[in-house]
Amino acid sequence: MTDDSRAADGFRQGLRDDLRDDSRDSDDIAPGITEAADYSIRSAVWTYSIGFALAVLLTVASFATVKTPLIWGPGIAVMLGVLAVAQMGVHLVFFLHMTSDPDNTNNALALAFGVLIVILVVFGSLWIMGYLYDRVMPPGEMQQHMMQMQR
Amino acid sequence: MSHVDAFTPVYRPGSDPYHLGHGVGETHHPARGHGEGGPALKRVITGYGFWIFLLSDIVMFSAFFAAHAVLQHATAGGPSGRDLFDPMSVALETACLLVSSYTCGMSAVATGARSQLWTQVFLAATGLLGAAFLALEAHDFATMVQAGAGPQRSAFLSSFFALVGCHGLHVTAGLLWLGTMMAQVFVKGFRPNILRRLLCFNLFWHVLDVIWIAIFTMVYLIGEGL
Numbered sequence: 201m202t203d204d205s206r207a208a209d210g211f212r213q214g215l216r217d218d219l220r221d222d223s224r225d226s227d228d229i230a231p232g233i234t235e236a237a238d239y240s241i242r243s244a245v246w247t248y249s250i251g252f253a254l255a256v257l258l259t260v261a262s263f264a265t266v267k268t269p270l271i272w273g274p275g276i277a278v279m280l281g282v283l284a285v286a287q288m289g290v291h292l293v294f295f296l297h298m299t300s301d302p303d304n305t306n307n308a309l310a311l312a313f314g315v316l317i318v319i320l321v322v323f324g325s326l327w328i329m330g331y332l333y334d335r336v337m338p339p340g341e342m343q344q345h346m347m348q349m350q351r
Numbered sequence: 352m353s354h355v356d357a358f359t360p361v362y363r364p365g366s367d368p369y370h371l372g373h374g375v376g377e378t379h380h381p382a383r384g385h386g387e388g389g390p391a392l393k394r395v396i397t398g399y400g401f402w403i404f405l406l407s408d409i410v411m412f413s414a415f416f417a418a419h420a421v422l423q424h425a426t427a428g429g430p431s432g433r434d435l436f437d438p439m440s441v442a443l444e445t446a447c448l449l450v451s452s453y454t455c456g457m458s459a460v461a462t463g464a465r466s467q468l469w470t471q472v473f474l475a476a477t478g479l480l481g482a483a484f485l486a487l488e489a490h491d492f493a494t495m496v497q498a499g500a501g502p503q504r505s506a507f508l509s510s511f512f513a514l515v516g517c518h519g520l521h522v523t524a525g526l527l528w529l530g531t532m533m534a535q536v537f538v539k540g541f542r543p544n545i546l547r548r549l550l551c552f553n554l555f556w557h558v559l560d561v562i563w564i565a566i567f568t569m570v571y572l573i574g575e576g577l
Contacts, residue, residue, distance in 0.1 A: 241460055241463065241464050244356075244357065244459075244460040244463055245457070245460055248453060248456035248457060248459075248460065249453075251453075251456070252449070252452075252453040252456075255449055255452075256449065259445055259446075259449060259564075262567070262568060262572060263438070263442055263445075263572070265572070266438075266572050266575060276573075277573050280568050280572050280573055281568070283568070284564050284565060284568040284569075287564050288561050288564055288565075291452070291557060291560060291561050291564070292561075295452060295456055295557040295560075296554060296557050296558070296561075297356055303391070303392075303395045306399050307398070307399060307402050310399070310402055310403055310406055311402075311406065313406075314406035314407075314409055314410060317410050317413065318409060318410060318413040321410070321413040321414055321416075321417050322413050322416055322417045322420060324417075325417035325418070325420065325421055326417070326420050326421060329421040
């Protein structure tokens with residue numbers, strides 16, 4: 201069996217499966233999205249290439265930020281954070297294809313919830329541990345404090 | 352995850368799979384998966400389910416990130432990030448993963464065009480770049496451990512190896528999955544179930560790169576500046 205005939209067999213089998221369980225829905229397509237049969241290689245390659253170019257640009261900017269003397273020291277971390285968030289956005293849109301498509305509403309809501317949890321875990325930990333670090337007493341003082349409390 | 356992408360099964364014109372010749376005429380067809388019009392497409396549900404898994408994985412990573420952020424200064428008199436990290440190696444690793452993300456996307460385009468050859472070529476390129484990333488990372492880890500900066504040296508290094516090592520394990524798992532998918536695409540062709548698996552693999556690989564963005568920014572670039 202050649203590769204081509206095997207692929208063709210797989211394709212025919214796939215088409216039968218499609219007809220059984222994956223019906224097409226003409227009303228559930230975001231504006232600007234074309235028919236599945238019109239899947240355009242050119243526009244798909246274009247999308248990934250734009251995303252890749254933007255990602256490279258942002259990555260190079262991140263690595264350059266550390267080296268450049270142009271940015272005020274404490275501002276570097278902020279700059280890096282902004283660049284990282286921007287690049288994650290680029291990846292979400294161009295590589296993971298997050299869109300405003302009705303099919304994507306659930307994905308976007310799940311992402312929003314995930315981002316909320318991530319922010320709570322990371323910044324919550326930093327906040328609490330920073331607070332404790334500032335409030336830690338030297339050992340001797342701690343003992344005195346405990347004795348006062350018991351009195 | 353958009354409605355029409357490389358993983359959407361192709362319908363021949365005139366096959367009329369949804370209306371099934373029941374003469375719906377001018378009436379409004381309710382959209383699927385929104386409480387009427389029947390359940391959403393299987394591909395959409397699969398993508399959603401896998402996306403939930405990926406988000407839970409990201410939440411798990413966030414705990415490692417939080418630990419590392421808190422312990423970044425806890426070097427216990429040992430070496431800090433500035434002494435240990437090699438910016439050149441980090442840049443190469445970043446390049447490997449970013450380009451592999453692009454070739455992974457190209458494999459999705461080839462899948463959309465139903466090209467067995469180009470799908471395999473781009474998946475293989477993705478795998479090679481992923482392996483190169485892992486080799487560079489393993490070399491970095493070995494150098495650090497030899498210099499006495501293993502995970503047991505300080506809390507900073509424990510959290511570093513936990514976080515970056517966990518990402519490395521994910522890349523390793525991704526490579527095994529990638530090999531499996533290449534074999535399945537070769538043997539079974541582009542059936543809908545194989546297309547759904549490819550969709551999930553693509554999501555997984557791109558999310559690994561998103562996590563690496565956070566790692567090279569927080570651990571390496573900000574860590575180096577400390």
